[in-house]
Structures are given as structure tokens and as C-alpha cells.
Amino acid sequence: MDVIRKFFRAVGENIASIGTTFAQGDAKTRLSYLIFGIGPLMRGQIVKGLAFLSCEALFIWYMVSFGWTYLSKFSTLGTVETHKEHRVTVYGDNSFLILLFGLLTIVLIFLVILVWRMNIEENRYEESLLKAGKKLPANKSVLGSLLDGNFDKTLLALPVLGIFLFTVLPIMFMICVAFTNYDKNHQSPTNLFTWVGLDNFKQLFTFGSSGFGTTFLKVLAWTMVWAFFATFLDYFLGMAVAILINKKGIKFKKLWRTILVITIAVPQFVSLLYVYKMFANDGLVNGYLMKWGWISSPIPFWTDPMLARITIIVVNIWIGIPYMMLIATGLLMNIPEELYESARIDGATPFQMFRSITLPYMLFVTGPFLLTQFTGNLNNFNVIYLLTKGQPQSMKMAENAGQTDLLVTWLYKMTVTNTDYKMAAVIGIMVFLVVAVTSLIVYNMLPSVRDEGGFQ
Amino acid sequence: MEKQQTGSMKRNKMIGNAFAYAALILISIIWLFPFFGLIMQSFRSYDPKVEYGGMVDYIIPKHFSLDNYRFLFSGETNYLRWYGNTLIIAFCVAILQTIIILCVSYALSRMRFKGRTLLMRFWLVLGMFPGFLTLICLYFLLKQFGLTQAGAIPGLILVSVASSGMGYYVCKGYFDTIPAALDEAAMIDGASRAKIFLILTVPLSKPIIIYTALVAFMAPWCDFVMASYIAFGYDKSYNVAVGMQRWVWTNDYQGYFTRFCAGGILVAVPVTILFMFLQKYYVEGVTGGAVKG
Structure with a gap:
């Protein structure tokens, strides 16, 4: 509530300031309301004035040349279908581009309003300086400040632009797609797609043969189970291995660590695809077990749903332990030796020491790390996709979902194999909600957040 | 007794x-x-x-x-080409991504400006969206500039680098540990922010620079999803992961499995050796990142 009140107060203050600046300002300032930066230009602030002016010029050029065309069709996403005239294909509206550039235009309009506001503020500032009898900063120092006082703007300009174009805009686009019927029957540029409101979300929560409900819940449940095991098994086993290597009297510590670390170094697509083949029905493991006469028919590591899930989790331990071992090794050395010393004098067993010294310390220090590991595992694409591709397939599940599919791998299948973009977008939003909600809940439960000095 | x-x-x-x-x-x-x-x-x-x-x-x-x-060197497949592609991508991404992460980290760690926490929170929320959600959109964006299929390699580099600013956590955490007094002393001597960044902060951050570059260098060797989608059917633009996974997943894998192993070895050996050399820095970065969260 406080945030909302603050926001509205800020908006009100801004509008008031715009008004008073206009009422009290001189002709140069008032002219700037229409032509950006004309005030600074007339006062000799060439750099700033040109910057504002070129913003306005670029914006007008963009809107006239194509921004407006796309924006005007934004509410329908296009009406003219691609059709044939005398055996020649005449391309109609492209819904995809209308949606994409429409969004871009909307964002640009907001940005230009922001620039307009800055331009007014600049005028007000310059006038107040002049009224106080001070000099305006020289053009050279305005440019120079980009390497000093305003260095942050120089540093962040390119990264922010990149993130906007390649992350923010695409995410906005996909959120919009969740409210359209963009799928294999509505592919641009041959077909149009349009807004359908909440239909896709209704379909997601429809149970029965036509809906996604059952499949979604199944995949979600497995995603949570997987993330839980993948995170905590790796965590505790990795810590155990680290303690083992750190144990007094163990030699060649570096050698043991190096052996484990090879799994991090070798690209996963090599190691995981090999491991996948190793456990295949005609693979090495089954081959040896049969040769030794332990089993008569191959164990279906990847084709039995339950077994496939267990195998994935086990293989993931193989991937995850070295990583956790590295982290734990560094942290274990930070625990003061006196704590153990005094515990030993009190007659504590190694297990008791682990439970009341090592574990609390580790949990305290690595709490946020555990959270990021968990959310990372919710979206762990590589391990699942390289091992099973989500298989074994199930006829009972919607949209080709397999028994080991996570939400992300399912999303990927929908995008690439089924080209069901609208449902992929809906699933993407669901993944976001799951991650965001877990993060919020867990973050507030973390001891290191609640009590920053707790372990000192 | x-x-x-x-x-x-x-x-x-x-x-x-x-x-x-x-x-x-x-x-x-x-x-x-x-x-x-x-x-x-x-x-x-x-x-x-x-x-x-x-x-x-x-x-x-x-x-x-x-x-x-x-077989791999015989030219019957484009294996060498794929290898070269991956090498080019890995080098470019490592260099550009490191520069961008350094810039962002310095700005967020050392400068105080309006909207700083807002920006950090916004990026945190953005990171909660699954990465492949935007696949189609990125594909069409790149297509507008001709950066798919035949132009997939610059396209892939662009996509990997463009959003890398969001991965600043570990590096910023490191910058936070460099005493601010050093900056202040340099500022009293009349050095500008840019000069402090280039002459003071960057040389002090060798471990974290190596860590960032190493992680960035290793990622393209595993990149399968983005690379296969952007190169889409254009064999010459594949990277090793895209090119070779077919040898395992094709129905004819019986004849190709050993070839995949050999190709995998040729990929794994140099990367592993590089990693082992720089292991110290990797451990430092990973541990620091885990504790900061």
C-alpha cells in the first residue's frame, strides 16, 4: 500500500511541476514543450539540446515510417489475410510482426514521454541557475561527465539496451501470445492470429480429454519432486564427500578433488549423452549384468517411467556432487577449529559434531545458494533433455508430454515440435509463477535473511 | 592402561x-x-x-x-567446420560477455544512481522466466537482421552476449570486497571514474575476470537448444553439440556411436585441460558466488 501511495504522490508532484514550469518559464522553456531541447540549444547547451532534439526527431521518423502502421493494427493483430490473386500470393497482415512492433512502439511512446519530462526538468534547472546568476556548465564538461559523474550511464547503456531488445521485449511478446490463438493453425505470415482473452488459461485448467489440466498437474508434480531431490541429495552428498576429503589423515586431497571436478570440466552434452547410452537397453551396464548372468533381460533404465525418474536423479548426483563438493570444501575451512576442539573435550561423537556445528553453519551460509539451486533445478533443461528427452512417452498426456518431462522441457517441445506457441507461453508464465512464489516464500524463511548476524 | x-x-x-x-x-x-x-x-x-x-x-x-x-578429419561431415564454429563462438562470447559483466558490475557496485535497486530487482524478476520461453521471438528478431541459418554464428554470439548483463552477481560481489577507500584516494588525486575503473579496479580483479571468461567460454560447447533453433537445418552453421547429437539420437546410431565418442573426446580434452589450468579461479568464483547468494 505504501508503495502505491508513494507512486501516486510522485505522479502528482510531477504533473504539478510540469504545470508550474510552464506557467513561470520563459519563451525558450515553453517552446521546449513542443520542440525538445530547443531551450537548452538557445541557451548554448548544444550537447544536451541536440540529444533531446534528436530523440524527438528519431521518434517522429520511427512513427511515420512504420511504428504507426503496426500500432494501429495492434487491437486486432491484422485483418487482411494472405490470399491468392491470379495464382500470385498476395501477403496480407503479419500478426507476428504487428504484435512485436506494436509492443515496441508502445514502449517507445513511454520512453519518449520520459524524455519529454527530462527535457522540461532540464529547462527548469537551467532557468533557475541563470536566475541565481550562475553559469551553465560548458559543453565539454557535459560530455566529460559521461566518463566521471555519469559514468554509470556510459557503462549501462549497451547492456540495458541489449537486455531490453533480447529479453524484456521477447518476454513481453510471449506474455501477450498467451492471450492469443497463435499455434500451428495460425502461423504467420500465411495465417492471422488474434486475441482470445483467457481461453488458453481456461484450457490449461480444463480436466478431461480436451484439456491440459491432468497433464499439467502431473508434469508440475514431477518438476517439484525432481527439483527437491536434485537439490537436497546433491547438497548433502556433496557435503559428505567434502567432509570425507577434508578428514584429517587423508592424503592426496588434491587428487581426489581433481578426479571429481572432471565432470564439471567435460561439456555435458558429451558426458550425459554417453551416460545415456551406457544405461540404454543395449548399453554397457545391461550388457555386463547380462554377461555376468545377474539378470536375464535388460533393465529398462530409460523406458520404465518410475525407473527412468530414479535413474535421472542418480545420474544428476553424479553431475551435482563435484560442484557442491567444491563449495563445501571452501566453506568447511571457515568453521573455527576451536568449536570442534571444545566439542571433542565434551565427548561429542563425530555425528553429533556434524549435527550441531557443521550443518547449522552450512545451512546458514548457503541458504540463498540452496534457493538458487532449487529454482535452477526447476528449470534444469540439460540434464533431462540430454538423458531422456522427457521420454518415456505417454498416450495419456497432452501435447507429447513424457513421463520425465519438466515444465521447461515440455515448453520446449511445444515450441519446437508442436509449434503450439500459445500454450508454450501459458506454461512459461506458469513456470515464472512457480519460481517466483517459491523464491518469495523460501527467501523470507531463510535464517540468514531473518537474522543477519545469527552465526557470529 | x-x-x-x-x-x-x-x-x-x-x-x-x-x-x-x-x-x-x-x-x-x-x-x-x-x-x-x-x-x-x-x-x-x-x-x-x-x-x-x-x-x-x-x-x-x-x-x-x-x-x-x-572419419572426423576426412571431410565426410562438416565436423571440423562445427568445431571451428564453436571455437569462434566461445572466444567471442568469452571476451564480449566478460567486458559487459565488468561494466555492469562496476556501475552497480561503485556508483549510486537513481533507480539502481529498481534495476537490480527488475533483472532479478526477469531471470525467473524460463530461458526458452522467448525462443521463437528471438528467432524472428534475428531473422529480421538475416542472422539465422547462414548467419547463425554472429546471431548466436549476439543472443548470448546481449542479455549477459543480468549475470553480474558473482562479479559485483567481488567488486564489493575491494575497499572503497582505494577509489576515494584515486578520486582525490583527480582520477575520473573511467580511469579508476580501467587502471584500478580491473587489474585488481584478475581472478574474477578469469572466472567470468572461463564460464562464458565453456557454455557454448554445451549450447544445444539455441544453436539448433537458430541454425535450423543449415549444416554449416551448426556447433559441435548440434552436429553431433544426431549421431546419438539417429536411428542409425549403431554405426555412429563410436564416431560420437571420438568427436566428444576431441571436444572434451582441450576444454578439460583449460579448465584444470584455471581450476583455482573457478573454485574461488563459485564459492564466492554461493556465499553471496
């Missing part, structure tokens, strides 16, 4: 250590076994006159041969 006790304690310790060594040796075998298998299989010929090239139930090949490696 006392002597006996210390004796039994010593014996206990020795038994404990023996168990520990046994466990460690077992772990080492489990961890090394797949790599041992991979190396061995890569020397098994796929030529039916010499040996069966598909899946077999033994590790050590009956005849060691270099057929698989010969």
Missing part, C-alpha cells in the same frame, strides 16, 4: 581412514568410469571388417584403431 587406550584409539583411527580411502577409491572409480569408457569406445573401429561399431557389452576394444578420428 593409558598406553592401551591410545593404542586402541590409533587402531580406530586407522580403521576409519581405511574406510575413508575405500570410499574415495570407489567414488573415483564411479566418477571416472564413463570417461574411461568414452575414451576406449572412441578407439573401436566402426568398419565391420574390423569390429562391430554399434553398442557392445565390453569396454576395451578388441582392435585399437583410429578409424573414428580419421
Whole structure:
């Protein structure tokens, strides 16, 4: 509530300031309301004035040349279908581009309003300086400040632009797609797609043969189970291995660590695809077990749903332990030796020491790390996709979902194999909600957040 | 009496250590076994006159041969091209991504400006969206600039680098530990922010620069999703992961499995050696990142 009140107060203050600046300002300032930066230009602030002016010029050029065309069709996403005239294909509206550039235009309009506001503020500032009898900063120092006082703007300009174009805009686009019927029957540029409101979300929560409900819940449940095991098994086993290597009297510590670390170094697509083949029905493991006469028919590591899930989790331990071992090794050395010393004098067993010294310390220090590991595992694409591709397939599940599919791998299948973009977008939003909600809940439960000095 | 006790304690310790060594040796075998298998299989010929090239139930090949490696270099496939592509992508991404992350980290760690926390929170929320959600959109964006299929390599570099600013956490955490007093002293001497960044902060951050570049360099070798989608069917633009996964997943994998192993070895060996050399920095970065969260 406080945030909302603050926001509205800020908006009100801004509008008031715009008004008073206009009422009290001189002709140069008032002219700037229409032509950006004309005030600074007339006062000799060439750099700033040109910057504002070129913003306005670029914006007008963009809107006239194509921004407006796309924006005007934004509410329908296009009406003219691609059709044939005398055996020649005449391309109609492209819904995809209308949606994409429409969004871009909307964002640009907001940005230009922001620039307009800055331009007014600049005028007000310059006038107040002049009224106080001070000099305006020289053009050279305005440019120079980009390497000093305003260095942050120089540093962040390119990264922010990149993130906007390649992350923010695409995410906005996909959120919009969740409210359209963009799928294999509505592919641009041959077909149009349009807004359908909440239909896709209704379909997601429809149970029965036509809906996604059952499949979604199944995949979600497995995603949570997987993330839980993948995170905590790796965590505790990795810590155990680290303690083992750190144990007094163990030699060649570096050698043991190096052996484990090879799994991090070798690209996963090599190691995981090999491991996948190793456990295949005609693979090495089954081959040896049969040769030794332990089993008569191959164990279906990847084709039995339950077994496939267990195998994935086990293989993931193989991937995850070295990583956790590295982290734990560094942290274990930070625990003061006196704590153990005094515990030993009190007659504590190694297990008791682990439970009341090592574990609390580790949990305290690595709490946020555990959270990021968990959310990372919710979206762990590589391990699942390289091992099973989500298989074994199930006829009972919607949209080709397999028994080991996570939400992300399912999303990927929908995008690439089924080209069901609208449902992929809906699933993407669901993944976001799951991650965001877990993060919020867990973050507030973390001891290191609640009590920053707790372990000192 | 006392002597006996210390004796039994010593014996206990020795038994404990023996168990520990046994466990460690077992772990080492489990961890090394797949790599041992991979190396061995890569020397098994796929030529039916010499040996069966598909899946077999033994590790050590009956005849060691270099057929698989010969195949990779023979030009029958674009393997060398894929390898070159991946190398180019990895180098460019490593350099550009490191520069961007350094810039962002410095700005967020050292400068205080309006909207700083807002920006950080916004990026945090953005990171919660699954990465592949935007696949189609990115594809069409790149297509507008002709950066798909034949132009997939600059396209891939662009996509990997463009959003890398969001991965600033570890590096910013490191910058936060460099005393601000150093900056202030330099500022009193009249150095500008840009000068402090280039002459003071960057040289002090060698470990974290190596860590960032190493992680960025290794990622493209595993990149399968983005690379296959953007190169879409244009064989010459594939990277090794995209090109070689077909050898495992195709129905004809019987003839290609050993070739995949050989190709995998050629990828894994240089990357692993590089990693081992820079392991120290990797551990430092990973541990620092984990504690900061």
C-alpha cells in the first residue's frame, strides 16, 4: 500500500511541476514543450539540446515510417489475410510482426514521454541557475561527465539496451501470445492470429480429454519432486564427500578433488549423452549384468517411467556432487577449529559434531545458494533433455508430454515440435509463477535473511 | 592402561581412514568410469571388417584403431567446420560477455544512481522466466537482421552476449570486497571514474575476470537448444553439440556411436585441460558466488 501511495504522490508532484514550469518559464522553456531541447540549444547547451532534439526527431521518423502502421493494427493483430490473386500470393497482415512492433512502439511512446519530462526538468534547472546568476556548465564538461559523474550511464547503456531488445521485449511478446490463438493453425505470415482473452488459461485448467489440466498437474508434480531431490541429495552428498576429503589423515586431497571436478570440466552434452547410452537397453551396464548372468533381460533404465525418474536423479548426483563438493570444501575451512576442539573435550561423537556445528553453519551460509539451486533445478533443461528427452512417452498426456518431462522441457517441445506457441507461453508464465512464489516464500524463511548476524 | 587406550584409539583411527580411502577409491572409480569408457569406445573401429561399431557389452576394444578420428578429419561431415564454429563462438562470447559483466558490475557496485535497486530487482524478476520461453521471438528478431541459418554464428554470439548483463552477481560481489577507500584516494588525486575503473579496479580483479571468461567460454560447447533453433537445418552453421547429437539420437546410431565418442573426446580434452589450468579461479568464483547468494 505504501508503495502505491508513494507512486501516486510522485505522479502528482510531477504533473504539478510540469504545470508550474510552464506557467513561470520563459519563451525558450515553453517552446521546449513542443520542440525538445530547443531551450537548452538557445541557451548554448548544444550537447544536451541536440540529444533531446534528436530523440524527438528519431521518434517522429520511427512513427511515420512504420511504428504507426503496426500500432494501429495492434487491437486486432491484422485483418487482411494472405490470399491468392491470379495464382500470385498476395501477403496480407503479419500478426507476428504487428504484435512485436506494436509492443515496441508502445514502449517507445513511454520512453519518449520520459524524455519529454527530462527535457522540461532540464529547462527548469537551467532557468533557475541563470536566475541565481550562475553559469551553465560548458559543453565539454557535459560530455566529460559521461566518463566521471555519469559514468554509470556510459557503462549501462549497451547492456540495458541489449537486455531490453533480447529479453524484456521477447518476454513481453510471449506474455501477450498467451492471450492469443497463435499455434500451428495460425502461423504467420500465411495465417492471422488474434486475441482470445483467457481461453488458453481456461484450457490449461480444463480436466478431461480436451484439456491440459491432468497433464499439467502431473508434469508440475514431477518438476517439484525432481527439483527437491536434485537439490537436497546433491547438497548433502556433496557435503559428505567434502567432509570425507577434508578428514584429517587423508592424503592426496588434491587428487581426489581433481578426479571429481572432471565432470564439471567435460561439456555435458558429451558426458550425459554417453551416460545415456551406457544405461540404454543395449548399453554397457545391461550388457555386463547380462554377461555376468545377474539378470536375464535388460533393465529398462530409460523406458520404465518410475525407473527412468530414479535413474535421472542418480545420474544428476553424479553431475551435482563435484560442484557442491567444491563449495563445501571452501566453506568447511571457515568453521573455527576451536568449536570442534571444545566439542571433542565434551565427548561429542563425530555425528553429533556434524549435527550441531557443521550443518547449522552450512545451512546458514548457503541458504540463498540452496534457493538458487532449487529454482535452477526447476528449470534444469540439460540434464533431462540430454538423458531422456522427457521420454518415456505417454498416450495419456497432452501435447507429447513424457513421463520425465519438466515444465521447461515440455515448453520446449511445444515450441519446437508442436509449434503450439500459445500454450508454450501459458506454461512459461506458469513456470515464472512457480519460481517466483517459491523464491518469495523460501527467501523470507531463510535464517540468514531473518537474522543477519545469527552465526557470529 | 593409558598406553592401551591410545593404542586402541590409533587402531580406530586407522580403521576409519581405511574406510575413508575405500570410499574415495570407489567414488573415483564411479566418477571416472564413463570417461574411461568414452575414451576406449572412441578407439573401436566402426568398419565391420574390423569390429562391430554399434553398442557392445565390453569396454576395451578388441582392435585399437583410429578409424573414428580419421572419419572426423576426412571431410565426410562438416565436423571440423562445427568445431571451428564453436571455437569462434566461445572466444567471442568469452571476451564480449566478460567486458559487459565488468561494466555492469562496476556501475552497480561503485556508483549510486537513481533507480539502481529498481534495476537490480527488475533483472532479478526477469531471470525467473524460463530461458526458452522467448525462443521463437528471438528467432524472428534475428531473422529480421538475416542472422539465422547462414548467419547463425554472429546471431548466436549476439543472443548470448546481449542479455549477459543480468549475470553480474558473482562479479559485483567481488567488486564489493575491494575497499572503497582505494577509489576515494584515486578520486582525490583527480582520477575520473573511467580511469579508476580501467587502471584500478580491473587489474585488481584478475581472478574474477578469469572466472567470468572461463564460464562464458565453456557454455557454448554445451549450447544445444539455441544453436539448433537458430541454425535450423543449415549444416554449416551448426556447433559441435548440434552436429553431433544426431549421431546419438539417429536411428542409425549403431554405426555412429563410436564416431560420437571420438568427436566428444576431441571436444572434451582441450576444454578439460583449460579448465584444470584455471581450476583455482573457478573454485574461488563459485564459492564466492554461493556465499553471496
